[in-house]
Amino acid sequence: MEILNRIEDYLSNDFYSSDFFQLYSFTTENINGYMQFFELKDKTLLTIGSSSDQAINATLVRCNDITVCDICPLTKYFYYLKLASLLVLNREEFLGFLCKKQCDIESNKHLLSRTIFNRVKNALKSLDYESYYIWEYLFMNYKKSDIEKLFRRDINDLESIIYCNRYLKNDYNYNHARETVMNASIDFITEDITKLYTNKSFDNIWLSNVANYLNSQDINSMIKNCSRMLNDNGKMLLCYFWNTSMTIKGFPIEQLSSFESERIKIPGILKDKSKNSILVYTKK
Numbered sequence: 001m002e003i004l005n006r007i008e009d010y011l012s013n014d015f016y017s018s019d020f021f022q023l024y025s026f027t028t029e030n031i032n033g034y035m036q037f038f039e040l041k042d043k044t045l046l047t048i049g050s051s052s053d054q055a056i057n058a059t060l061v062r063c064n065d066i067t068v069c070d071i072c073p074l075t076k077y078f079y080y081l082k083l084a085s086l087l088v089l090n091r092e093e094f095l096g097f098l099c100k101k102q103c104d105i106e107s108n109k110h111l112l113s114r115t116i117f118n119r120v121k122n123a124l125k126s127l128d129y130e131s132y133y134i135w136e137y138l139f140m141n142y143k144k145s146d147i148e149k150l151f152r153r154d155i156n157d158l159e160s161i162i163y164c165n166r167y168l169k170n171d172y173n174y175n176h177a178r179e180t181v182m183n184a185s186i187d188f189i190t191e192d193i194t195k196l197y198t199n200k201s202f203d204n205i206w207l208s209n210v211a212n213y214l215n216s217q218d219i220n221s222m223i224k225n226c227s228r229m230l231n232d233n234g235k236m237l238l239c240y241f242w243n244t245s246m247t248i249k250g251f252p253i254e255q256l257s258s259f260e261s262e263r264i265k266i267p268g269i270l271k272d273k274s275k276n277s278i279l280v281y282t283k284k
């Protein structure tokens with residue numbers, strides 16, 4: 001399996017590469033803070049995010065047709081591990097198994113634990129055999145400190161992760177997400193968003209803060225590409241900002257003046273109390 005070869009290559013190199021091979025175990029954006037600004041019920045969503053938290057949260061408001069596009073090739077496999085964990089573990093166990101920030105790796109015996117994986121793996125096998133095969137191989141053959149290298153360092157603490165994710169807010173939402181996720185269609189595309197080509201069109205597109213990694217030319221391609229895929233009256237989250245004065249690096253927002261865009265303030269992630277904001281374009 002090619003992806004397994006790539007993972008093994010990655011793990012055998014004793015360095016953290018700067019490319020986009022690593023996963024985010026949980027979102028770094030206040031998804032709960034921005035989802036209210038989008039009409040999601042019975043609508044389609046294209047979203048970036050290797051945590052897949054955008055997709056899971058969107059299903060809670062009955063967004064049932066979701067495409068996750070991320071440059072990180074592990075996104076789909078992690079989503080199925082997360083989904084199997086959601087279905088089998090309670091909320092506390094789920095966070096203990098997947099949240100690196102709970103406490104440090106060596107002392108957190110639950111984090112990426114083989115014992116917990118053994119409880120989850122049958123569900124994983126029936127959800128997606130390829131994902132099961134990959135994670136089973138990794139848990140059998142690698143130490144958890146190696147598996148952990150597939151994930152980026154969590155930026156947010158546990159409290160912030162819960163605050164940003166409606167499905168983690170309480171046991172009711174968590175249990176409800178088990179049903180809503182299973183009722184939704186969630187597809188995965190591993191692709192650079194500036195090059196994504198699909199015949200599908202979407203009512204909503206969420207682009208995380210990817211614009212901050214791109215040069216002006218790629219930002220233009222991304223915007224052109226995505227606005228082509230956006231339905232009339234659809235909304236695109238062009239960029240997420242961790243404060244209200246941030247702009248897209250090297251690409252002043254004024255350059256977007258041909259678009260009907262608005263900057264919306266949202267509550268910041270809990271850790272720092274400052275506001276975050278999103279740049280949203282509505283297609284007329």
Ligand SMILES: C[S@@+](CC[C@H](N)C(=O)[O-])C[C@H]1O[C@@H](n2cnc3c(N)ncnc32)[C@H](O)[C@@H]1O
Pocket residue numbers: 020024026027028029048049050051052053054069070071072191192193194208209210213
């Ligand atoms: C800063 S992270 C934010 C993570 C996000 N909050 C989440 O929930 O996973 C941006 C995400 O964009 C992805 N990404 C970066 N550049 C990309 C590109 N050109 N095309 C598609 N995805 C990209 C990364 O792999 C990562 O998952």
